[in-house]
Each structure stands twice: as C-alpha cells, then as structure tokens.
Amino acid sequence: GAFTGLPYDVQIQMIRSMDGLQRAEIARPGYAIEYDFVDPLQTKPTLESKIVENLFLAGQVNGTSGYEEAAAQGIVAGINAGLKLRNKEPFVLKRSEAYIGVLVDDLVLKGTTEPYRMFTSRAEYRLMLRQDNADLRLMPYGYRVGLIGENQYLTLEEKRAHIFKGIENLKEIFINGQSAASLLARPEMTYEILHSTLGEKLPRLTSEEERQVELEIKYAGYIKRQKAEIEKFLRMENTRIFEAFDYRRITSLRREAMEKLQKV
CATH class of the missing domain: 1.10.10.1800 (tRNA uridine 5-carboxymethylaminomethyl modification enzyme MnmG/GidA)
Structure with a gap:
C-alpha cells in the first residue's frame, strides 16, 4: 500500500504514474485523521486549562497519540476534575514517581510540535519507575483520592x-x-x-x-x-524564577531550550 492522506484524485494520478500501474484501481484510498489541538503549554499540571477555568483536557487534543498516552491523561484529568469539585488538593505526579508524571510534565512545560509518544528514554529516573514497584509507588495516591479501598x-x-x-x-x-x-x-x-x-x-x-x-x-x-x-x-x-526573566541572556543555553523556556 501507499502511505498517504492526499485527495483521492491525486492518489490515483500518483499510483498510475508508476510503470505497470497505468490502469490500476485503488480498492481503499489512503486517509489521514485530523483533530482539534490545544497547545498543552496552555494547561496546568492538573490538565485544567489556564484560559478556561474548570475545563480539563486529555488525549489527542493535547498533542499526544490516542493510545496509552491519552488514557493516562484521562486518569489525571478525571481525578483532578473530581477533586476540584470537592475542593480538595490536586493530584499531580512528579517525574520521579511515574511515567504519567513525565508525560504531563513534558506536555505542560515543554509543549510538543508533533504527536507525543511516551518512551522510557524520556524518564530520567526510570530505574525507580519499574513495573514491579508500581503498586508501592502509586497505590497510596489511589487510596488518597478514593480509588483504592481500605x-x-x-x-x-x-x-x-x-x-x-x-x-x-x-x-x-x-x-x-x-x-x-x-x-x-x-x-x-x-x-x-x-x-x-x-x-x-x-x-x-x-x-x-x-x-x-x-x-x-x-x-x-x-x-x-x-x-x-x-x-x-x-x-x-522548588526554586522560584520571576516571570519576566529573559532566558535569551543565558548564552550557554541551546537555542531550542531557550525558546521553550521563554514560552513556559
């Protein structure tokens, strides 16, 4: 097959332009999925919008894939929406506590220019984020928010x-x-x-x-x-940096890092 999302008339011209395929017919044309996107830099670590209060965003709308990454965000956004209704402390996982913490932290602090996928290499502390200790790391949070029984x-x-x-x-x-x-x-x-x-x-x-x-x-x-x-x-x-700080003055920073820090 041909990996393409171009219009059907363009696809048929492209296929028939190849030697031996001048009379080819396309049984199922290629397609591309488009969906709305909200810059994740506009969301809080709770996945609540910074612009629209009480609006929680999760999944592809935040610029990620629609698989495990979307499910992970759904858990965070759902829990935080429920906690906010009850006026309770928000649920935020650190990078050192869970891959979900790495995912959300990357999105809300760094943003993304392409569909974000969660790789183990993105986690600096992956030795601590093993599957065998997931219950020890995360079940106390589940208990605190009411998802785990006594x-x-x-x-x-x-x-x-x-x-x-x-x-x-x-x-x-x-x-x-x-x-x-x-x-x-x-x-x-x-x-x-x-x-x-x-x-x-x-x-x-x-x-x-x-x-x-x-x-x-x-x-x-x-x-x-x-x-x-x-x-x-x-x-x-936990070190505070005043909002108007100009990162462009730090010449040792890479341009990419400088641009991302300016946006946060």
Missing part, C-alpha cells in the same frame, strides 16, 4: 513492611564475615537460596516481595545515586 491499602502497607524487614535482616546477618545483603548482591544469588540456607533467620516472603528485596539489594548503589539526583532535582524544582 483493605487493599492495608495489604500494600503490609507488603512494604515485609520488604523493609527482609532488607534489614539481610544487612544484620553475617556469613563468614560477609553480610547476607552483600551475598544477595551477587548476580547468581537469590533470596530463596539464602532462605533455604539460613532458615528461620530470614522471614518467609511472597515471590513478589522476594523479587523486590533482590532488586533493592542488587541495584542498591544505582538506586542510592538516583535518589540523590531526585532530591537535588526537587530542590531546584
């Missing part, structure tokens, strides 16, 4: 406590002068192997909890470094 939340906090206890126990137990945590840091070692060796000295965990303990121990150095970067970023994020 029993689910208590189960989550119990899991968190088990993981913490498992890690602390590994640090306190020593085998031939080495802590169990340092042994678990080895690529071939697992929590299950250590538990079978140490028995009741280590608490019995679920497979999910064991996996969390292993990842936290094996990547401890990288995680510690990334947490330090997040803390530094949060300190800078």
